[in-house]
Amino acid sequence: MTKCPNYTKCPFLKRYEQSLEKSVSLKTKIMAYCDGDSQGDCVRKKIAAKLGGPEHVPVNMMPDGKAVVGTGMTDWTTEVQNLVGTFK
Numbered sequence: 227m228t229k230c231p232n233y234t235k236c237p238f239l240k241r242y243e244q245s246l247e248k249s250v251s252l253k254t255k256i257m258a259y260c261d262g263d264s265q266g267d268c269v270r271k272k273i274a275a276k277l278g279g280p281e282h283v284p285v286n287m288m289p290d291g292k293a294v295v296g297t298g299m300t301d302w303t304t305e306v307q308n309l310v311g312t313f314k
């Protein structure tokens with residue numbers, strides 16, 4: 227499986243890739259989505275396409291559209307929160 231086309235510019239991956247050893251959950255998601263067969267289902271990717279690029283998606287949104295454990299959605303714009311609801 228090839229890596230996601232957003233792999234080198236995805237803020238989520240840049241931020242959390244280095245913390246893989248700290249979170250099995252994040253590691254599992256990155257393997258399934260960014261490196262794996264579920265990348266077509268990535269909510270981040272779908273929202274990035276709508277908003278014009280991966281940089282417009284909140285960094286703490288996981289590929290399944292949920293906030294990383296220990297963080298929240300309060301900083302996400304209403305537009306982003308609405309889009310998440312349509313793609314989850």
Ligand code: SF4
Nearest residue numbers: 230236259260268271
């Ligand atoms: S989180 Fe989504 S958009 Fe980012 S690299 Fe992984 S599959 Fe691609």
